[in-house]
Amino acid sequence: MTLPESMRPTRRHVLDLDDFTRHEIETVLDTAIGMKEILSREIAQVPTLRGVSVVNMFYEESTRTRISFELAAKALSANVVNFTARGSSVEKGESLLDTMRTLQALGADILVLRHSYAGTAHLLAQHFRGAIINAGDGSHAHPTQALLDLFTLRDKLGTLERRHIVIVGDILHSRVARSNLWGLTTMGAHITLCAPPTLLGNEQFWLDTWPDLRIVYSLEAALQDADAVIVLRLQRERQEAGLLPSLREYAQFFALTSARLQAAHAGMLVLHPGPMNEGIEIAPDVAISAQSVIEEQVTNGVAVRMALLYHLALHLRRKGA
Amino acid sequence: MRYLITHGMIIDPSQRVATIGHILIEAGKVARMYEMTDRLPEADPDLVIIDAHGCLVTPGFTDLHVHLREPGEEHKETIATGTQAAARGGFTTICAMPNTHPAYDTPAVVRHVRQIARDVGTVQVEVIGAATVGRQGRTLTEMASLVEAGCIAFSDDGSPISDPAVMRNALAYSRMLDVPIMSHCEDTRLNKGWAMHEGAVSMRLGLPGYPAAAEEVQIARDITLAAMTGGHLHVCHVSTAGGVELIRHARQHGVRITAEVSPHHLTLTDRWVLGTLDAPPSAAQGSLTQRLDQYSHIYAAGIQSMRQSADLPLPAWLNPTLLPPFHTSTRVSPPLRTEADVEALIAGLADGTLDAIATDHAPHALVDKQCEYGLAACGISGLETALGLVLTLVHRGALDMLNAIACLTEGPARVLKRTPSSLRIGTQADLVIIDPDYQWIVDVNQFVSKGKNSPLHGQRLKGRVMLTMVAGQIVHQELGFGMTPRATPVASRLEGILNTDDDDA
Numbered sequence: 071m072t073l074p075e076s077m078r079p080t081r082r083h084v085l086d087l088d089d090f091t092r093h094e095i096e097t098v099l100d101t102a103i104g105m106k107e108i109l110s111r112e113i114a115q116v117p118t119l120r121g122v123s124v125v126n127m128f129y130e131e132s133t134r135t136r137i138s139f140e141l142a143a144k145a146l147s148a149n150v151v152n153f154t155a156r157g158s159s160v161e162k163g164e165s166l167l168d169t170m171r172t173l174q175a176l177g178a179d180i181l182v183l184r185h186s187y188a189g190t191a192h193l194l195a196q197h198f199r200g201a202i203i204n205a206g207d208g209s210h211a212h213p214t215q216a217l218l219d220l221f222t223l224r225d226k227l228g229t230l231e232r233r234h235i236v237i238v239g240d241i242l243h244s245r246v247a248r249s250n251l252w253g254l255t256t257m258g259a260h261i262t263l264c265a266p267p268t269l270l271g272n273e274q275f276w277l278d279t280w281p282d283l284r285i286v287y288s289l290e291a292a293l294q295d296a297d298a299v300i301v302l303r304l305q306r307e308r309q310e311a312g313l314l315p316s317l318r319e320y321a322q323f324f325a326l327t328s329a330r331l332q333a334a335h336a337g338m339l340v341l342h343p344g345p346m347n348e349g350i351e352i353a354p355d356v357a358i359s360a361q362s363v364i365e366e367q368v369t370n371g372v373a374v375r376m377a378l379l380y381h382l383a384l385h386l387r388r389k390g391a
Numbered sequence: 392m393r394y395l396i397t398h399g400m401i402i403d404p405s406q407r408v409a410t411i412g413h414i415l416i417e418a419g420k421v422a423r424m425y426e427m428t429d430r431l432p433e434a435d436p437d438l439v440i441i442d443a444h445g446c447l448v449t450p451g452f453t454d455l456h457v458h459l460r461e462p463g464e465e466h467k468e469t470i471a472t473g474t475q476a477a478a479r480g481g482f483t484t485i486c487a488m489p490n491t492h493p494a495y496d497t498p499a500v501v502r503h504v505r506q507i508a509r510d511v512g513t514v515q516v517e518v519i520g521a522a523t524v525g526r527q528g529r530t531l532t533e534m535a536s537l538v539e540a541g542c543i544a545f546s547d548d549g550s551p552i553s554d555p556a557v558m559r560n561a562l563a564y565s566r567m568l569d570v571p572i573m574s575h576c577e578d579t580r581l582n583k584g585w586a587m588h589e590g591a592v593s594m595r596l597g598l599p600g601y602p603a604a605a606e607e608v609q610i611a612r613d614i615t616l617a618a619m620t621g622g623h624l625h626v627c628h629v630s631t632a633g634g635v636e637l638i639r640h641a642r643q644h645g646v647r648i649t650a651e652v653s654p655h656h657l658t659l660t661d662r663w664v665l666g667t668l669d670a671p672p673s674a675a676q677g678s679l680t681q682r683l684d685q686y687s688h689i690y691a692a693g694i695q696s697m698r699q700s701a702d703l704p705l706p707a708w709l710n711p712t713l714l715p716p717f718h719t720s721t722r723v724s725p726p727l728r729t730e731a732d733v734e735a736l737i738a739g740l741a742d743g744t745l746d747a748i749a750t751d752h753a754p755h756a757l758v759d760k761q762c763e764y765g766l767a768a769c770g771i772s773g774l775e776t777a778l779g780l781v782l783t784l785v786h787r788g789a790l791d792m793l794n795a796i797a798c799l800t801e802g803p804a805r806v807l808k809r810t811p812s813s814l815r816i817g818t819q820a821d822l823v824i825i826d827p828d829y830q831w832i833v834d835v836n837q838f839v840s841k842g843k844n845s846p847l848h849g850q851r852l853k854g855r856v857m858l859t860m861v862a863g864q865i866v867h868q869e870l871g872f873g874m875t876p877r878a879t880p881v882a883s884r885l886e887g888i889l890n891t892d893d894d895d896a
Contacts, residue, residue: 088668167761187763188586188597189717196715208765209597248597275594311583 082385083195083202084378086211087252095256099221101377102370109145109373119148122383125178127169128205129155129185134344134368135205135215139182142375148180148383170194180382183207188245201382203375209243214378215343216249218371220257222363223298225370226339230257236292238264238324239302239351242271246343247302255280264292265324268313289324290333298339301326304351317350327353331361339363392439393417394863395432396873399443399824403450404797405813414448416820419863423816441873443824446857449796450812451483451514451821453803455573455651456548456627456749457774459485459516461507462500463492468754468841470504473774474512476752476840478867480774481799481856483514483812483821485752489521490549496521496532498540505541513866514859515821517543517807522561522572528552531561538568543807546573548627549724553579555612562613562622571625571649571806574613576634577725581605586765588661588726596664596717598764601726603631610634614641617648625806626650628751630725632735639744649806651749652736654780655723655771655846660730663711663721663846664764670712708783713849719760719767720846723753737789740798747802748795750777754842772842776833778825779852785827786853792827824858824873831855 081094108116124143128136136152143150153173164172166185173181179200183191188208195202206212220230227233235254241247241263254261262284263276270276276283286292293299304320314320326340340352340362348354357364394416401424402409413425415432425431432438454477460468468476470487477485487504489495495504501518508516520542524530526549534545545565551574552558561572582601587593589600610626614637617624629635629652641648714721721727739745753770760767781799784790804811812821830853835843859867 165758165762185763187765189764192715192717193763207597209599211597242594243597245597248595271600272590272594275591278591279595 080385081381083191084213084382085191085195085202085204087213087216087249087256090253090256092256092258095217095220095253098217098374098377098381099224101380102221102373105145105376105380106370106373108376109369115145115147117147118380119143119146119383122148122179122386123177124148124150124180124182124379125173126150126152126182126205127173127184128153129166129183129190130206132184132206134371135184138368138371139203139205139375142372142379145372146376146379148379166190166193167197170198174199179386180379201386203378203382206245208245209248210245211249212245212343213249213253214371214375215246216253217378218367218374219250219300219341219343220253221370221374222341222367223339224257226363227297230254230259232258232260233297234260234262234295236262236264236296236299237302238289238292238299238326240269240304240308241265241302242269243305243308244302246300250300251280251283255282262286262292262296264289266314266320269308289326289330293330293334293338295335296338297335298341299326299334300341300343301352303343303345304347321350325349325351325353326356328355328359331356331359337361341367344368392863393435393437394439394441394860394865396441396443396448396824397431399446399448401448401814402793402796403814404793404801405450405811406815408814409793414814414822416860416863419820421814421816421818421820421822424814441824441858442876443873444876445826445828447792447796447825447827448814449823449825450800450814451823451859451861452481452799453484453486453807453812454482454750454752454774454777455486455747455803455806456653457485457487457752458490458754458770459487460491460754461504466756466841467759470507470516471511472839472841473752473754474508474514474516475867476772476774476838478513478859478861479839479856480750480777481823481825481859482774483823483859483861484517485514486517486519486543488519488546488548490526494521494526495519495542496524496526496537498533498536501537501540501542514861517541519544519546519548519573521545522547522552523557526550528554528557531557531564534565534568534570538570542570544571544573544625546575546627548573548575551575551577551579551609555616558613559616559620562616562624563620566620566622569623569808571623573625573627574609575627576606576609576613578605578609581608584765585726586722587664588728590661590729592661592665598664603633603728603732606631606725607633607637610637614638614646614648617641618644618646621647623647623649628653628656628725628749629736629739629745630656630728630732632732635735635739635744639739639742642744649746650744651747651803651806652740652745653751654748654773654777655727656725657733657736657740657748658709658780658783659711659721659727659846660733661727663714663727664717665711666714666716666718667712668716708787708853709847709850714846717764718846719762719764720771720844720848722764722767722769723751723771724769737784741790741794746798746806748777748781748798749803750774752840752842753844754840755844756841757843760844770842770844771846772835772838772840772844774840775838776845776847776852778856779831779833779854780847782827782854783852820860820863822860823856825854826857827854829853829855829857
């Protein structure tokens with residue numbers, strides 16, 4: 071596959087979407103269309119990244135993101151190794167940087183990092199000679215999730231320009247929400263945030279950073295005229311930390327139920343980054359309704375990650391040459 | 392040895408003196424002052440002349456808040472290295488905080504520390520005793536015995552006393568000893584898991600926040616307890632505008648309260664945690680990736696080659712975009728706050744609400760900082776950059792020089808209820824010579840402190856300690872400083888540059 075000059079990759083790391091231009095996002099999404107075609111072939115594998123070593127460094131539980139990255143790397147014929155914090159030298163007290171240096175010495179070209187502390191991807195990017203992909207760091211950023219959401223939304227809505235997207239749930243602690251805000255606003259979408267104040271944090275921050283953004287406490291009101299809603303996972307710890315009186319009350323006022331779905335615009339899409347707490351933030355019948363694109367998000371995730379791996383590897387090769 | 396310091400601008404806040412002249416040091420004491428017109432003593436092989444042309448000569452500084460890490464964490468700092476760093480920073484007396492292992496909570500430990508300080512310390516070390524046993528916040532230490540052993544104040548710094556009844560008793564009991572209780576004001580229930588100041592930057596970075604309120608509610612609590620008991624409350628490292636306001640109000644109502652502020656809280660903000668993110672194009676061009684590449688070479692190669700003395704063009708002081716995002720050198724407790732807080736702290740210093748500038752020098756080993764931001768040890772190695780930071784306030788007109796020096800000399804003495812260090816004839820010669828116009832670039836690898844943890848690495852500062860003297864002995868001297876006549880004092884040289892247009896006319 072050859073890329074036109076305007077799509078030649080210049081990016082070394084993917085840490086967040088805050089430094090992506092609209093053109094760059096579109097390039098990644100367009101590349102992902104081609105990758106999705108590869109995935110639909112009888113033999114869903116191409117030799118493009120043969121000899122490139124990808125290490126999935128997962129310091130936090132994850133099923134779909136890790137498998138998605140693994141399948142993406144394999145579809146491009148890269149060598150892929152999974153590293154999880156359990157059963158590694160981390161348990162013996164090795165630091166993140168030491169582990170990174172070890173993986174570097176073992177020949178890793180691209181590190182995919184998932185970590186429960188914000189800023190860890192930036193930390194590795196300062197010291198690693200290859201490329202870093204942030205697969206979620208604390209409450210900070212989850213750029214590949216946001217890109218696959220953008221891909222899914224663009225695919226279904228045709229464009230993101232002036233489309234109205236609602237994000238509902240634990241926005242304060244959500245890396246998905248943060249990265250999506252950068253990506254969606256860069257693509258010209260209008261955003262409404264919906265959550266109780268304890269899960270929004272400093273509301274002025276959102277309004278100052280994205281002046282067109284709206285904050286609404288009522289989900290019914292938020293969903294009026296929405297083209298799509300991204301439902302966030304509610305961690306049970308939030309209730310234990312006292313941010314919510316009860317999960318029951320949260321579900322009563324903020325869950326996406328079929329009644330709320332029916333009251334909204336008929337074609338409104340439903341997205342969820344997973345894993346879902348069915349019955350808390352989303353009703354089970356909504357998750358499998360015709361408007362739900364949750365399964366497609368997962369499928370698209372592989373294509374989007376293939377596109378990123380491809381771009382980063384090309385850049386590494388060009389630099390190396 | 393006798394020393395004659397010539398042609399210096401002598402600034403002595405304790406005497407309200409600011410004049411150009413010469414000082415003779417003999418037998419460890421200030422022996423004589425000369426005016427410019429006076430005849431100087433005869434040349435004498437025993438008399439060392441130190442030319443301080445263009446420099447300030449001031450009493451030695453006192454730092455109320457230093458972590459020397461000994462005993463227990465000697466890999467981070469020792470009394471020897473910490474006092475050497477203090478000498479470099481112009482501090483002739485430093486007060487050691489008790490968060491050591493073991494804590495300074497028994498007379499034996501305190502005597503031991505004081506003995507080491509006498510043996511190896513280059514400056515005077517005072518010991519702050521723990522307020523509660525093991526700094527656990529439950530049982531008061533034997534304060535009277537500790538004062539007998541040499542403690543000059545009490546604090547559980549770093550571990551705030553959460554039980555108000557314990558704090559009440561500490562303030563009440565210490566009254567008979569007439570020593571301050573130095574309170575690290577933090578309600579730890581309001582900032583669980585915190586990594587930085589709670590505000591726009593923490594929201595942006597997804598880092599757990601430490602709201603200003605977590606400091607303010609504890610200051611308010613302690614003020615109420617100090618008012619009730621009549622004890623002397625000293626608020627450590629105030630970092631919030633609300634904290635300054637509470638202290639101002641308490642002072643006006645006669646509460647026995649003093650307070651300190653650190654150089655970094657007076658000059659840096661939470662913007663520093665953001666680093667290169669959102670850097671203006673002029674400061675850092677290209678994508679984040681390219682910027683990461685740019686500063687990695689600065690960090691790897693060191694910046695020795697960039698080091699120069701005078702005549703550097705002065706850009707805006709202190710540029711947060713030299714740091715990568717999430718740089719752990721910016722993690723400190725209390726955290727770097729907002730610009731509004733910085734302005735309120737400066738105003739608090741200027742109007743006397745805050746008594747002293749204290750470094751909260753908190754050295755850490757590299758491994759304590761080279762990790763995830765939220766796991767990094769809190770603290771900045773501050774002794775060697777304190778004056779440079781404080782002078783940024785003077786140079787931009789936010790604080791006058793006499794006031795700045797007073798906050799490093801008279802203010803801390805007031806907190807400790809001591810006679811301030813002074814240049815009066817007959818007093819012990821603890822003094823500092825400062826070149827206020829000397830420009831230099833901070834290079835943490837040049838620190839004598841073991842703690843290289845400073846967000847100021849690579850920043851340009853204007854103003855430097857050239858010589859420090861304790862009891863008439865030189866404990867720090869910039870290479871060759873004062874030994875040859877400084878024919879063109881920096882101040883007049885700068886004047887010449889500024890006046891070139893007039894010369895041409």
